Amino acid sequence: MALLEVRDVVMRFGGVTAVGGVSFSVEERQICGLIGPNGAGKTTLFNIISGIYRPSEGSVTFAGTNTTALPRHAMAPLGLGRTFQNLALFRSMSVRENVLAGAHSAGHAGFFANALRLPAARREEAVAARRADELLALLALRDVADIAVSDLPFGTQKRVEMARALISQPKLLLLDEPAGGLNHGEVDELARLLEEVRASFDLSILLVEHHMSLVMRVSDKVVALDFGKKIADGTPHEVRTSPEVIRAYLGDGHDAHAA
Amino acid sequence: MKPLLIAAGLALALLPIWALESFHLFQLTLAVIMALAVLGLNIVTGYNGQISLGHGAFFAVGAYATAIPMSLLDWSFWATLPVSAIVCGVVGWGVGFPALRLGGLYLALTTFALAVAVPQILKHKAVEAWTGGVQGLFLLKPEAPAWLALSPDQYMYLVALLVAGLCYLLTANLLRGRIGRAMMAVRDNPTAAEAMGMDLASLKTRTFAVSAIITGMAGSLSAAVVEFVAPDSFTFILSISLFVGMVVGGVGSILGSVFGGLFVLFVPNLAEAISRSAPGVIYGAILILFLFILPDGVAGLVRRFTTKKRIIPGRETS
Numbered sequence: 001m002a003l004l005e006v007r008d009v010v011m012r013f014g015g016v017t018a019v020g021g022v023s024f025s026v027e028e029r030q031i032c033g034l035i036g037p038n039g040a041g042k043t044t045l046f047n048i049i050s051g052i053y054r055p056s057e058g059s060v061t062f063a064g065t066n067t068t069a070l071p072r073h074a075m076a077p078l079g080l081g082r083t084f085q086n087l088a089l090f091r092s093m094s095v096r097e098n099v100l101a102g103a104h105s106a107g108h109a110g111f112f113a114n115a116l117r118l119p120a121a122r123r124e125e126a127v128a129a130r131r132a133d134e135l136l137a138l139l140a141l142r143d144v145a146d147i148a149v150s151d152l153p154f155g156t157q158k159r160v161e162m163a164r165a166l167i168s169q170p171k172l173l174l175l176d177e178p179a180g181g182l183n184h185g186e187v188d189e190l191a192r193l194l195e196e197v198r199a200s201f202d203l204s205i206l207l208v209e210h211h212m213s214l215v216m217r218v219s220d221k222v223v224a225l226d227f228g229k230k231i232a233d234g235t236p237h238e239v240r241t242s243p244e245v246i247r248a249y250l251g252d253g254h255d256a257h258a259a
Numbered sequence: 260m261k262p263l264l265i266a267a268g269l270a271l272a273l274l275p276i277w278a279l280e281s282f283h284l285f286q287l288t289l290a291v292i293m294a295l296a297v298l299g300l301n302i303v304t305g306y307n308g309q310i311s312l313g314h315g316a317f318f319a320v321g322a323y324a325t326a327i328p329m330s331l332l333d334w335s336f337w338a339t340l341p342v343s344a345i346v347c348g349v350v351g352w353g354v355g356f357p358a359l360r361l362g363g364l365y366l367a368l369t370t371f372a373l374a375v376a377v378p379q380i381l382k383h384k385a386v387e388a389w390t391g392g393v394q395g396l397f398l399l400k401p402e403a404p405a406w407l408a409l410s411p412d413q414y415m416y417l418v419a420l421l422v423a424g425l426c427y428l429l430t431a432n433l434l435r436g437r438i439g440r441a442m443m444a445v446r447d448n449p450t451a452a453e454a455m456g457m458d459l460a461s462l463k464t465r466t467f468a469v470s471a472i473i474t475g476m477a478g479s480l481s482a483a484v485v486e487f488v489a490p491d492s493f494t495f496i497l498s499i500s501l502f503v504g505m506v507v508g509g510v511g512s513i514l515g516s517v518f519g520g521l522f523v524l525f526v527p528n529l530a531e532a533i534s535r536s537a538p539g540v541i542y543g544a545i546l547i548l549f550l551f552i553l554p555d556g557v558a559g560l561v562r563r564f565t566t567k568k569r570i571i572p573g574r575e576t577s
């Protein structure tokens with residue numbers, strides 16, 4: 001069975017249908033690109049998968065559990081990690097604290113164990129600290145580890161979000177436009193990073209991105225949305241050459257072959 | 260460096276036992292108690308972002324939870340502390356539930372209403388037999404063990420220091436670990452906090468409970484030190500003073516809570532000493548001065564001097 005199974009999902013906001021009956025799946029250790037013009041419903045679909053929205057219709061199955069109606073905080077412990085399109089960091093906390101906060105779902109020590117610094121709490125803390133150090137190194141954040149995140153440039157904050165999502169060792173990582181605001185060299189680096197992450201963390205990635213060359217380079221498969229409907233689903237090559245996709249992008253002033 | 264600093268701090272905290280005469284030592288004892296009360300408020304408001312303008316209510320609950328068993332049932336002071344902690348924890352947890360539905364300013368007003376109501380509830384006929392009504396309750400402070408050779412005032416300072424010190428230690432542990440980070444994460448960005456697996460409802464209600472316990476411990480100490488509790492010692496003014504102490508000392512700062520306690524106790528006295536006819540005006544002027552000079556509280560000033568200059572390496576160049 002697939003790791004993530006989205007089935008006939010519909011999301012309506014008042015009169016607006018943001019997602020109009022979308023189905024697709026992501027296999028284990030797969031990188032799946034999710035593309036579509038602005039307003040296609042990509043972020044809305046992310047919010048449904050990660051439990052922030054409850055869909056008007058349809059269902060989501062993740063890691064063998066029907067998660068459609070689970071509370072929001074129940075998704076991370078199942079192995080779902082995500083980043084946000086417009087950044088959702090803990091502003092006043094340092095980079096390291098942000099990353100450590102991501103380890104919350106991997107820990108168990110509660111109020112009592114922490115106040116008394118019981119051995120269980122200390123062990124957990126040591127494990128989290130070690131993992132945080134590894135991720136800070138991997139994402140080139142070591143030099144800024146003790147700086148408040150709000151003082152950092154956008155691109156660096158995006159990397160903090162990625163580290164924060166990775167520290168809990170998710171099975172599926174949802175990335176909402178990780179290349180936003182990056183230049184060409186940095187996008188190249190990001191592509192290498194995503195491949196490295198998939199290999200060493202043994203996870204799947206669902207990637208929303210407008211940067212076509214990046215999506216086509218790293219994805220095993222691509223799903224294309226337009227106006228809340230799925231218009232293509234297949235290998236990068238199949239999707240890139242699909243007439244529906246080309247029409248959707250040309251109609252929107254984009255070029256699927258650009259970059 | 261760190262053990263040295265701790266030893267110096269400990270010596271500084273103990274010195275007043277011998278250096279100060281009775282009245283001033285008593286005042287300092289009350290300041291320690293206020294510092295503990297401000298710490299409690301700082302946990303829920305400073306660290307967790309739930310504004311409470313009613314923490315005087317938890318202070319009162321703690322005070323009565325110690326005064327009633329001591330005065331009516333002859334319990335020892337120490338035996339009342341766990342009872343006070345449980346009672347305050349349950350009350351704080353209970354207040355945490357409506358707080359979940361009331362954000363920001365609405366929560367501030369609701370907790371304020373609690374602070375206004377508590378003195379009247381304590382006076383009510385239904386509980387008069389326990390609380391002593393308007394007259395309140397008298398009790399005797401715990402006696403110093405003979406081997407300590409301390410006067411009652413010296414001993415009470417030591418007791419307050421011990422209880423407050425222990426509470427500060429436990430709180431510092433709590434705040435620097437997994438739960439403390441979750442409290443701040445929930446304050447900074449609830450949506451992202453939930454995506455990290457944090458259960459907002461459970462975290463917020465428990466934080467309210469812990470906060471109430473800490474401020475309640477301060478109330479317990481105050482009952483024993485003052486040897487008297489009465490409803491009118493716990494008006495809403497107390498709640499506002501604690502809030503002022505938190506802001507002046509430093510929101511979301513453990514060290515700041517200590518300065519906040521000193522402010523709560525000594526600045527009104529200072530104002531009184533400067534002008535007998537209009538102490539309120541002097542108090543207001545001092546408060547405004549503090550907020551102008553130290554916008555991040557006293558703790559912010561300390562931080563400015565102790566942290567190295569922050570440089571931001573690796574700014575993206577494109």
Ligand SMILES: Nc1ncnc2c1ncn2[C@@H]1O[C@H](COP(=O)(O)OP(=O)(O)OP(=O)(O)O)[C@@H](O)[C@H]1O
Pocket residue numbers: 013016017018036037038039040041042043044045085
């Ligand atoms: N909370 C909401 N309330 C009302 N309408 C919404 C809401 N969220 C999204 N929408 C609408 O749903 C549609 C899809 O939005 P969504 O943010 O999912 O698009 P997207 O594919 O992520 O776009 P972009 O590439 O610009 O990020 C848009 O028309 C948007 O205005």
Ligand SMILES: [Mg+2]
Pocket residue numbers: 042043044085
């Ligand atoms: Mg989007």
